[in-house]
Amino acid sequence: MSSLSYTVFDTPIGHCAVVWHEAGIVGVQLPEGSAAATARRSCQRFAGAIRCTAPPAVQQAIDAIGLLLRGGGDELSSIPLDLSGLGSFYRRVYELARAIPAGETVTYGELAARAGEPGAARAVGQAMARNPFPLIVPCHRVMAAHGGAGGFSARGGVATKFRLLRIEGALRQEVLALG
Numbered sequence: 001m002s003s004l005s006y007t008v009f010d011t012p013i014g015h016c017a018v019v020w021h022e023a024g025i026v027g028v029q030l031p032e033g034s035a036a037a038t039a040r041r042s043c044q045r046f047a048g049a050i051r052c053t054a055p056p057a058v059q060q061a062i063d064a065i066g067l068l069l070r071g072g073g074d075e076l077s078s079i080p081l082d083l084s085g086l087g088s089f090y091r092r093v094y095e096l097a098r099a100i101p102a103g104e105t106v107t108y109g110e111l112a113a114r115a116g117e118p119g120a121a122r123a124v125g126q127a128m129a130r131n132p133f134p135l136i137v138p139c140h141r142v143m144a145a146h147g148g149a150g151g152f153s154a155r156g157g158v159a160t161k162f163r164l165l166r167i168e169g170a171l172r173q174e175v176l177a178l179g
Contacts, residue, residue, distance in 0.1 A: 004026065004046050005020055005051070006018065006046065006049040006050070008035050008042070011065065011066050012070055013163065014030075014032075015034065015035040015038045016028065016065065017042040018058060018065075020054075020082075024081050025061060025080065026082045028133050028134050028135055029041055045132075061136070065136070068102065068168075069135075071169075074102035076135065081136065081137075089123065093127045094131065098136070098137055098138070102168040103168050103169045104141065105165070105170050106143070107145050108142055108143070108145075129153045130153075131153075135164075139152070141168075141170065
């Protein structure tokens, strides 16, 4: 793999980071409480990453993430990701998750069925928990059965998941009571 680069950028939910190399984006880091903490976490997740100015393609991804987090459009599905280090099931699940429009949710079971693996809801949950591309692969749009939240591995846990869903207008009435 080529050298990794990252940059930290401000969003309405805090400082996020994106990590990339020439084959595409390899990771997104949601806020960790401060720009410095987000940078540290990015470097822990992606050893050897060097802080750099984003090239135009990465800046377009950053701009699209910012727009989404301001309640704007959802133009993240065409952002090039490097999925080469992932198994075929995870790649399939992430590609299907990318197709979930902003403002909508699906269950882990529904996503498993779409991936051709009915009954693999727990495996989908594991894929979402290990998602290296949150927001670009919108794992926050994947819910437990019957409107339950399921989990969320970013800082803030399920509260962060609900915050992202509120920004997108995706929360159903029964979920609002939980948030």
